[in-house]
Structures are given as structure tokens and as C-alpha cells.
Amino acid sequence: MDLQHSDFIVFMGSNMAECHPVGFKWPMKAKAKGATLVHVDPRFTRTSAMCDLYVPIRSGTDIAFLGGLANYILSNDKYFKDYVVNFTNAPTLINAGFKDTEDNDGFFSGWDAAKKTYDRATWQYQRNAPPPAPAPTGTAEQHEGQEPAPKPVAGQSVKGVNWGTEIAKLLPTFPKEDRTLQDPQTVFQILKRHYARYTPEMVEKICGTPKDLFLKVADIITSNSGPDKTGAFVYAVGWTQHTYGVQLIRTAGIVQLLLGNIGRPGGGIMALRGHASIQGSTDIASLYNLHPGYLNTPSANTTHDTLKNYILTETQPTSFWSNTPAYVISQLKAWFGANATVDNDYGYDWLPKITADHSHLPVFVEMMDGKIKGMILTGQNPATSINAGFTRKAMRNLDWLIVRDFYETESAAFWKAPDVDDSSAIKTEVILMPAAHVAEKDGTMTQTQRTLQWHDKAADPPGDSRGDLWFWWHLGLRLKERYASSTATRDLGIKNMTLDYDPEPADVANWRIKDEPAAKKVLWEINGFNYAKDWKDRTLLSTFTLLKDDGTTAAGAWIYTGVTPDKNTNRAAMTSGKNDGWVSPNWGWAWPANRHQLYNRASADPAGNPWSDRKKYTYWDATAKTWKNVAGDSIDFTATKAPDTKPNPTGIGVAFQSGSDPFILKTDGKGWLFAPVGLSDGPLPTHYEPWESPVNNALYKQDRNPVTKVWDVAGNKYNTFAGTDFPIVISTYRLTEHHLSGVMTRWLPWLAELMPELFIEMSPELATEKGIKNGDWVKVSTSRSAATARALVTRRLRPFNLGGKTVHQVGMPFHWGYMGIAVGDVTNNTSALVADPNVSIHEGKAFTCNIEKATGPSDFLQRARKVPV
């Protein structure tokens, strides 16, 4: 929504007009007000059609493009100096042993070739020597680095622990700085050297982007940034789905920090999340490695053996995360209620610990190995997902599969997929349970602006259909019943969990279904309350600063505390403030603390004054001695902490940071141009080719991200790197007319007819080379498998000229499958299991293939068409 105030918007890795069409109204408002809109993408899409400038780029080369922008900004002195010096870690000195990829042929210092991992010791800040006496306790590594590494001591209890004292022991000294930015070990100078080779000519050679268009983008973003102007980058899965997706987004972070566009109105990097509650499902928390509120899942591979060690490992002593003890203990209290006491470490030991990467791709590799016996799918259709042929084969090893969905999806029907010759040989017991639609249940969705929106149930779902909340609640209740007499330690979590979401009789009086749990109680529990055994005695909490680390408060996810400040107020259901000012603060509720613009202290200069009248947002009122905001947004800073507050070397959390350190969740309060911790593949983003690419890396001998997660298993063969068999770059994507694997759209007549058939978009140049005409059948093949699709020959795609070598790019939407009204070959039969090392996302946006003219649809598709709707 804040995009309406941008002076430039660069859509890159996003097809916002097609994939987020409703939110696209805000960029269109910005355009009407005079903003310049740019789309950088391999394809000219419906987003490009709305922009002032379309800029072509070869899939997977965005770091080179954005690194080129960083180089342009740095080498032409176009950075926002006051912002960069004061608000970023540009002046910070990095360990003298740090070696850059530029000096190390594509590797950072610390590379362990045998383990294929980095040791991050040389990536750390230089720090001041500790005062002579009394010396703070803690290891030398803590002074050098920022990762506290407490040694595990078995049998520690949290009883009697003073967290303040414990955390104080972990405090490091201040990082060393050179605010003139001249020291060669400053982040600024390292950054400058790192991107020096990312010239417009190099961008053209790697990305295939004509130099003049690249320079146009550079001019648009630099001339529309500064004290008086701001702009935004907008991305979606076009940036994430790469083997260096996290680094790619970080490159944009570097560009925006250099331009001073973070924490300011109309600025930022807009991460477009999926529909409708992908943001919510990350918050409350469907990822295996996260508990609700972005607390890490306890792991068997780190010092998480006891609650005390878990908390001390996870708590950052010098950032807002110093409050972690209160968040963790309140969460355990929410889950285990009266059963969680200080004497049993609030039930921490009942939680399962992760032992490895249990994300989507490796789970299916393990399933193929027969290690996984059962699976419950809610709103997932993996049978058409990455390397779909592999996935469907893996599913044959399941003893049981529960699918909760609206229709018999490809996953529910995997055992009778068109490539199954003998379905009687598949022994999986499949249970398809009809799911309720959104209007048939109460609940919230958290959308892409972190805004929670409540929806009321409007009708009972038909027949046996039930909401997911109903399913999980009743499953939990039945498991508790089943394990009630168990004495096994492993069952204690089930025995002790609280599930007190019983509906109030009045809530269900008018509905046919009487045993639907009370969604509002779930939200209240997530929000948090002063602990009492029964709901009638529980008072809800209005903000997360009220959370305690002594078991007297309970909260499922600290970031949501305040959405229901009392039992009669549901701020997620409020729409009264529609269009009231800059960010409509009274329309829904944005976590945390209804904060719409994160890190908004950065919208004022170090002294607390607005950078300009035009971009006035959060500012220091010296008379009232408090921070204020012109748009009614909540202040992302300690409300009364004066701008000239000095950092306190013995202060815990934000007290360790100064009054001009806006980035309160970072350990030094700075925006990180250079990331000493948090990433497994380097402190700076650097250009690597996709795992499958037709060309070698133009910068280094090291072609690809060395830390990439690969699965060298049968059925997942990779195309030869820079080989000739699969010379064409392919990207997969979505269309407006369909949603993901199509379960919500291909069964709907009105949507099915709008995009009835899988197609492949290609340039006329490639089509001519291959003898393909518009509308022809085309076979698309990789080392995994093949799919057939109809040709859509269009000049919206174009060949790329990479330093004299022509590389063709094609694109295929991935919505189709073998069930439903609109059926089609499965695009993802062609893609590979390969992933980003930090977050395990696949690389569906850039791999290689070959295409040839086909005589008709594949046997697979012909069989699918024979199944009546």
C-alpha cells in the first residue's frame, strides 16, 4: 500500500500485475502520481505492459544486474552519504583475514572443500579490545564474532535463572568503525572492490541486457532517491527460486541501503507473498525449522539440549531479540498451559527436535528411500510440484496418505496418474477428506503487507466438508485420548498440550456443524494473555512488551500480540479506517504492533529530523521528547529514546545501540550491507550461474554457488552444465487466470476456459530455428523427463546476446495436471530437485531444456483427457 508513495518502482523477479493483480492498484496509483515504473524480466508480461520501461534479462542473472547497479551507485558517488555512514554497517571494519570472491576465484575465505561449507570466522567485525577490568565474561570468539556460542552443560534448569545476568555475560565490545569510509577493511571499501567488475558492459555480457537499458534503470533509481525522493523494489518468487535466491534479495537490500530507501515512506523492498496467507503460514509457522514468531525449532545439531541453552543460543544480546526468553517461555506456556512449570522447564523437553533439513525437497528424497510412511496434505499438491515424476514415484512408498482439499487433486489421484501402468501394485491407502472454503469458516489471513484480516463464517460447508482448523483440533483431541494411558516419554508432548478451543454454544447456535472449534480462541492464544487456567479468568495482552519470562504470560506468537488487545476487540476484523491517510493504520492490523513501515526510525536523519518535508514520516519531537509519526503508523523504535542517546557498552538489547541506530533487530542496529552471520554461502552476494545454465560464469572459474543443495539420486539427473544437449534457458511461472497447481482454478469453469491449455512461450527467432509455428505442439525435455505443450510464439520473448553467443529463453506456466476440467501435461515433470543452501527453495525459475516440434499431445496427456470430468 505504501507503494503508492514511491517515486520509482522496479519490479524484478515479480510479475505483479498478473500474480498480485489486486495489490497492483497501488503501483498504478503511484504511476498516476508521476512515479516511474520499470519491469526487469526475461519475458514481456502484463506487468511490463503497465510499466514505463521494460528491460529484458536472462533468467537467473539478477545478482549481476543488481551488483551492476551497486557498482554504478558506488563508482559515480550516487549513494546517500548521510544515510549510508550513519545507518548502515558501511564504516564497520571486517576481520583482516577476510578474502573476497574477487581475490579467491569465486570463493570467500573460510571455504572447506571437503565439507563444502564455509567457516565464517574471517567474515566477522573487528571489535574494540575489552576494557582491562573487570573483563566481561565470554569467549574470545564472541568478541571477534557475533554469534554467542555457549557451551552446553547437561542438566541445567531455568529455575532461578536471571536472564538479564546471563545475557549480560554474552555482551561483546563495540565493532570498530571508520566513518570516513577510507580504511580498506571497511565494509564500504570491500563492497566497492567486490562490485568493481560489475560494469554495464559486464551486465550486458552476463544478463543479455542492452547496456543502454541498464544505464536507464541506473539513472531512474538514482535520480529518484535521496532526501526528497524514495523508491521501491518489488519481488516475488522470481527472485527466491534460485540456488542463490537469498543472496539475490540481499543484493537488492544493498542497493536500497546505498540509496537510503529502507525504513522510509515509498521505499523498501516489497516481498510479494503468496495467496492468501503464505505470510501467515510463515508467521504461524508451517516451515519445519521455525516455531511461530520466527523462533528457531529446537535442533539436535546445536546447543539446544536444554531450555536454558536453547534460549542462550537463540538470544541476541545486543538487539531487540534480547527479549527472546519472554517470547520462548510464553510460547511454551501457550502450548502446555498449567502443565508447563518452571520445574519442568515449561515442557521444553517434550518438543521434538529436528535432526537435519526436513524441507520439501529432501522429504520426498527420503520418501523415495522408504523412510517416510505417511503424509497429510492440506492445501498442497506435490504430485505436480518440482520433479513431479520423482515426487509421484516417491509417494508410492507411502503406507497412507491423507489429502484435505476441494477436489480429487493430482496428489489424491497420484496412484492412477497417466504414467502408472498398474495401479494395483501401489499399496498406499489414500484418504480424501473434503475441505471447507474460506467463506465456510472463521479465521484470519495475513497478507503480503503483514496485515491480518479476519473473515467470518458465512455458511456451513456442505456435507462432510470441514475447515482445516476443525480437522487439526479433532485430530489433536483424538490423539490425546489415544495416548492418555501412555507412559512413554515421547508422548508427553501430546499428553500435555492444551487444546481448549471449545466453541461457545452461542457461536455455533445457528450452524449445522456444532463441533467447529472457536477460531477466535486460537487467535486469542496466539495473541497472548495473562496466564490463568480458564478462559474466563484470562485477560488478553495488548503488546509484546508485556510478555514475561516467568510463566505468568502465555502467547503463541509474540509478533501477533496486540491483534486482540481485549476479548471484545479484534483489530484484524476492523475495516473502519479504509483509505485513512498514508497507510490506513485502522484497516486490519499489521504485525508487529500495527507497524506498517518497518525500521521507520530511518525516515528521520541521525538527529531525528525528517530527511525532507516531502518524505516526512517518523521524527523526533524535541519538545515532547518522543518520537512521532505523521501517518499514525507505530514507531519502530523505543518511543522516548532520544536521537543523541549514546550506546551503552553494558546495556542489554537495544540499550547497547545508540539513538541513531534504526535497525533494532540487527545486533549492531545497522542495515547490513555486509552480513557477517546468517548466511551459509557468503557475506556478500556474488554472481553465480544457475545450477543448470548454458554458459559458464563470466566472472570466475567457480561457475555455481559452491554451497548449493544437490540431490544426486536416481530420477533426478541434472543437465550437463554449459552443455549442448539442453541449450535453452527455461523459467516456470504463474498466470493471472490460474492459481499454483490449479486446484482452485482448473476445476472452475469460468477460469478453466480463460486459460484452457498448457503452453510454452518462445520467440519467433527460436521457433523459426526449430521449425515450430504458433499453436503447434512442442515437446520440452530435460534429463528428468518431458512435457508437451502448445507453442505461443511471441515477440514478448527474445533471444539474448551474451558477448556474441546467442542464448534462447522459453517460459512455461506450471498450473496444469491430469485431473479437473482443464487438463495438461505437468510442467514440473521437467524440473529438478536442487536448492538454495540457506532456505532450501528450488530453482524453478532458471534451468535448462531442449524443445522440438511434436506431432501431438504426449501419451500422458492423451490418457488424462480420457478421464471424464
Added chain:
Amino acid sequence: MTATQKGMFVDTSICTGCKACQVACKEWNQLPMEDQEAVHLGNAFLADSYDNTGHLSATNWRHVKFMEQFSDDRRTQSRWLMMSDSCKHCVDAGCLEVCPTGALFRTDFGAVDIHNDVCIGCRYCVGACPFGVISFNDKFDGTTGGPHMVKGTVNKCVLCSDRVANGLGTACAKACPTSSITFGNLDDLKRLAASRIQALHARGQTDAYVYGWDLKAEGYDRPSDGAQDLKVVGGLNVFYLLLDKPGVYGLPAHDPGLPQKNILPNAGGALLMAGVLGIAGVASFRKRRMDAAAPAAVE
């Protein structure tokens, strides 16, 4: 015309081609999918940019057109035009003029609506529409196609007359995420259109003009230079902001005028052919009219 005249302004310069209007139209009016079997069996893909419904019809009351304009080098010209099309609810409506039974009628809000129970299926209106909008339904009845479908009668957009009578705007305008389709009072819409022309011309987009009304002649303030507005058939209650010649969007480049001028000399022949050849006759008749518009379209 009174102040209660309602209509729609379709600003194609901000149409993202999302087709939400098409879906909202079908949802509100409970219109059927045109051909489910063709979709399932793979016979519905048109290979025509992102358009797979192809035309306005008795079941498609809205249709988004896609026009790709790219030079070989993609630099000289690089543009993807989109336009959401529907019945224009013409001031001088040919369909209304030729309807022998009064099945087609003018509503209080200025729209052209249909009494399907009065329609005798003569299809005069099909030939009389200069835009190829109104269409004959010989496939669906109320059971298979929803409440608007009476087999053997004609159908088209009715400007959501049920919604409008209850103070709501049209379903398509309600669903449009970028306000490319705006529903409202005709004079308000003309004022909005004039302000959009001004804004676009100020940005250098001087090829923007209004199709349906001559805003300057209507007394609205819009720049004199650049592309000129075009008034057709006495004015269109659903009118457009276009960025290229009408023919590019499949619209007549010149005012086709009232249909009597064209249709009367041909009516006898058309009826005779219809009698002999049935639908094929009408189809070819309609095609002649479309062909007649075509040369003008590519000028």
C-alpha cells in the same frame, strides 16, 4: 439524456488484462462456460496472445482483447495493448431499432436490456449491431446455462440492470483491480475521461483519445493536440480510452450510424438467406458487416 444516465468508462491505458471483469460478469450473471468439452479435450486454445475466449457471445458478455505490438528489434515498437470489451449501450442502438417485438428495451438508466421471454429469435439485432456484440443462443437453457439463458433467444451485457436498479455498480467495474472499468453517471465518467486524457497527454502519451464521445464537443476540457476523440452512433454509454486506432481494437473506425441506413436494403436478402441456410446465413451476413468495417480498421 437525463442526469440518471449510467454507463461505464473503460480506460484501456490501465487495463492489466487480468480478466477479473470476465469472471465477475459470469459469476454475477451465472453465465455458463462456453464449451467445457472443448476445454477438457484440448480444443479451446486459440494461440492468440492471452485470449482464449475469442469473442463476445451469448455466454461471454465481456471479453478482454490482447494486441501485441512489437517490431522485430522490440525497440522501435514494444507494446501489449489490452481492452475489456462489452456491449456499448449505444445512444442510437441498432439492435433496439430493429427489434420487432420490444424484447430489447431501454432501461431507466440508459442501458439496453433484454426480455428473453419476448424475444422470438429473429436475430435482426445480431446483424444490426455494428460491434458484433449481441449473439444468438441455441445451446443453453435455464437448467444448463443459468437464469439468463433461454434457448433460441439473444443475449448480451445488460449493464447489470438488477445491480444498478438496487444502487450497485456493475460486477465488472466492482471487480476491476486498477479501476480501468469505472461505473457511474455518464457526465461524471466523461469528466473522468477528460482528466485521464489530460494526464496522459501531459506524460507525453498523446495517442490517447476517447472512443464513443467527442469530449471537446461535449464541453469538457481536454487538449486539442494529439489523437482526436471519436463520437459514434450518437454516443456510447460504455465508452473507451484507446491508445491506437479503433481498428486495432476491432472497432469501426468511422461512425457506422444508425443501422436502418445499412440494414434496410439488405434485410430482405438476409431474411431469405436465413430461411434457406439458417444460422449460416446470418453468420455470413454478420461477417459481411464485420468485413465492411475491417478496411477502415487497418488504415
